[in-house]
Amino acid sequence: MPVQAGSVSRRAMLSGVATLVAAPGILRAGAAEGRADPLPSWNEGGPKQAILDFVGRVTTSGGHDFVPPPERVAVFDNDGTLWAEQPVYFQVAFALDRVKALAPAHPEWKDTQPFKGVIENDPKAVAAAGEKGLLQIVAATHAGMTTAEFDAVVKEWLRTARHPRFGRPYDSLVYQPMLELLGFLRASGFKTFIVSGGGVEFMRTFAERTYGIPPEQVVGSSGVTKFEIRPDGQPVLVKEAKVEFVDDGAGKPSGINRFIGRRPILAFGNSDGDQQMLEWTAAGAGPRFLGLVHHTDGEREYAYDRQSHVGQLDKALDEAAERGWVVVDVARDWKSVFSAEPRTNR
Amino acid sequence: MPVQAGSVSRRAMLSGVATLVAAPGILRAGAAEGRADPLPSWNEGGPKQAILDFVGRVTTSGGHDFVPPPERVAVFDNDGTLWAEQPVYFQVAFALDRVKALAPAHPEWKDTQPFKGVIENDPKAVAAAGEKGLLQIVAATHAGMTTAEFDAVVKEWLRTARHPRFGRPYDSLVYQPMLELLGFLRASGFKTFIVSGGGVEFMRTFAERTYGIPPEQVVGSSGVTKFEIRPDGQPVLVKEAKVEFVDDGAGKPSGINRFIGRRPILAFGNSDGDQQMLEWTAAGAGPRFLGLVHHTDGEREYAYDRQSHVGQLDKALDEAAERGWVVVDVARDWKSVFSAEPRTNR
Incomplete structure (x- = not known):
């Protein structure tokens, strides 16, 4: 049975300030030299202390829980963990916007579901088209173009589209406390990865500039690509309308195995898809940190869990309670939710 | 048209010592401070100079060809590029040895091809079983166990099996000049990746200790894995007898796109599968380096190219000549071939 960060968290809460002063390694050094708090957007309390304690333990040379840097692998879900996911996954918002943008070139869509429903803003019609309809939308918006063309289309969407509630670019709706956590982990010798059900090419358009996570550390769902030499001699990869891998639920351990090939020591998610x-x-x-973001703040963001159609958190919440995983209560634990300024450099 | 290292190579050969003295960046600094040759197992000449020149150009701050470190992605084929591949791919040698090791538990194999042929050392019978037979061997030796079990089996094989000609462990038959190149590139801010047709889990058992390439930078072929919770509550990934992705030939650009997500600036291979x-x-x-290892040394290693059944180098050799890619002639360009001592720490 590995040491669970959750139990450490409870101990840390009990011992309070004494724990902070006695925190080993990087944290003690930081305190002694008056270094700034690495997690300023986190309120003091269990989750923050559990993170500081865990990182302190695995980075303390000679300590019982020391983990060599190459094995400091941290994985993060994306939707609902690093950026928001309501009222719909942002990649779905992209696909729907894209159908509308392409509609003038596809007059037949006016009379064909699910495209008709998208164009007429009729979510019921889209939902009625089911999984087959969704795959048609994905095929029409994510396939039949080169990887370079797709990259340009997504970047243009991120530049121009605005979130319906916050009026901000989608890639500015990232969680400031999680940005601080990513940075703190990297400063502590961790390699940070995204492991998400989102499309890998979609996420890579912004992951590096937004999260500081380079493309080779983004694991996600993918479609088949086909290598072709164009008549002008230029090689291209064409995106096909064929699903290759779905990196969600039980697919995530397979994705970690195939892309990373080493078991993480820290994992953060927010839904049953991360269980x-x-x-x-x-x-x-050895030491492990398991964390879940629980969206409890309808004022600053959204409040949803067991009944949500997007980012449902039900079974994983029960397992977190049973096993002592760290549950971050957004309303309680996060001083701020979104980064104050859009992170996007355009 | 990108600048091709091949043309640089020819220029470098013409200008000789003058080029070395005038080499920019890290190399000039190295020479001035009397640093050791980063490639001591390479004979002086075109390929070595082309490498030194390319690395010098892309690492010279402010230079026209400077490439920021995150974009310094270098990809290497494995079989025949980093370690030997004759008389059969080493993973095939593993599979055949494994059939023999498992044979006592499978009495039916004595009368069933392709297993009968393997047990009786009858390569013609194995070959006659064709692709279907090979898939049966792969299924019997690579599937139906957990990823952890497979890892242990391969490591035990590497520890005990010996190459039929050299009598050394297979993972000691790595090319010393390429080890030096990998180290030189990493010291110059490159991230080094394997992109190979070999099985990704097979290669990861030795890539880190042998090449210094961590598991998350190994791209290869893979089978489907299935997540299961065992009756004792332990989650496992079970390897299934189903091919997921073949990272060879036109699959390699797709593999690079999916796993790395960024176009390399240096690629090294040795066969048509790398073309x-x-x-x-x-x-x-921008600047690019394209290299092929041409196996020309039957005395120290093997000599093979256009007619070989393993590691055929034919079309890619023609394209290299047309486009000025760097072709390493093992007999001429490598001072030593294999590392003097087995690299394996056991």
Whole structure:
């Protein structure tokens, strides 16, 4: 049974300030030299202390829980964990906007579901088209073009589209406390990865500039690409309308195995789609940190969990309680939610 | 048309010592401070000079060809490029040895091809079983176990098996000049990746200790894995007898796109299976290095190219000549071939 960060968290809360003063390694050094708080947007309390304690333990040379830097692998879900996911996954918002943008070139869509429903802003008609309809939308908006063309289309959408409630670019709706956590982990010798159900090419258009996560550390769902030499001699990869891999639920441990090839020691998610990733991470020997973001703040963001159609958090919340995983209560634990300024450099 | 290292190579050969003295960046600094040759197992000449020149150009701050470190992605084929591949791919040697090791538990194999042929050392019978037979061997030796079990089996094989000609562990038959090149590139801010047709889990058992390439920078072929919770509550990934992705030929650009998500600036291969990887690498803007190892040394290693059944180098050799890619002639360009001592720490 690996040491669970949750139990550490409870201990840390009990011992309070004493724990902070006695925190080993990087944290003690930081305190002694008056270094700034690495997590200023986190309120003091269990989750913040559990993070500081865990990172302190695994980075303390000679300590019982020391983990060599190459094994400091941290994985993060994206939708609902690093950026928002309501009222619909942002990649779905992209696909719907894209159908509308392409509609003039496809007059037949006016009379064909699910496209008709998208163009007429009729979510019921779109939902009625089911999974087959969704795949048609994905095929029409994500396939039949080169990877370079897709990259340009997504970047243009991120530049121009605005979130319906916040009026900000989608890639500015990233969680400031999680940005601080990513930076703190990297400063502590961790390699940070995204492991998300989102499309890998979609996420890579902004992951590096937004999260500081380079493309080779983004794991996601993918479609088949086909290598072709164009008549002008230029090689291209064409995106096909064929799903290759779905990096969600039980697919996440497979994705971690195939792309990363090493079991993470820290995993953060926010939904039942992350449950198996946390289980897989927890099952390794040695210290482990398992975290869930619980969206409890309808004022600053959204409040949803067990009944939500997007980012449902139900079974994983029960397992977190049973196993002592760290549950971040957004309303309680986060001083700020979104980064004050859009992070996007355009 | 990107600048091709081949043309640089020819220029470098013409200008000789003058080029070395005038080499920019890290190399000039190295020479001035009397640093050791980063490539001591390479004979002086075109390929060595082309490498030194390319690395010097892309690492010279403010220079026309400067490439920021995050974009310094270098990809290497494995079989025949980083370690040997004759008389059969080492992973095939593993599979055949494994059939023999498992044979006592499978008495039916004595009368069933392709297993009968393997047990009786009858390569013609194995070959006659064709692709279907090979898939049966792969299924019997690579599937039906957990990823952890497979890892242990391969490591035990590497520890005990010996190459039929050299009598050394397979993972000691790595090319010393390429180890030096990998180290030199990393010291120059490159991230080094394997992009190979070999199985990704097979290669990861030795890539880190042998090449210094961590598991998350190994791209290869893969089978489907399935997440399961065992009755004792332990989650496992079970390897299934289903091919997921073949990272060879035109699959290599797709593999690079999916796993790395950024176009390399340096690619090294040795066979027609690497041709599309080199084409894809070459097609980016800015400086590029494209290299092929040409196995010309039957005394120290093996001599093979256009007619070989393993590691055939035919079309890619023609394209290299047309486009000025760097062709390493093992007999001429490598002072030593294999590392003097087995690299494996056991």
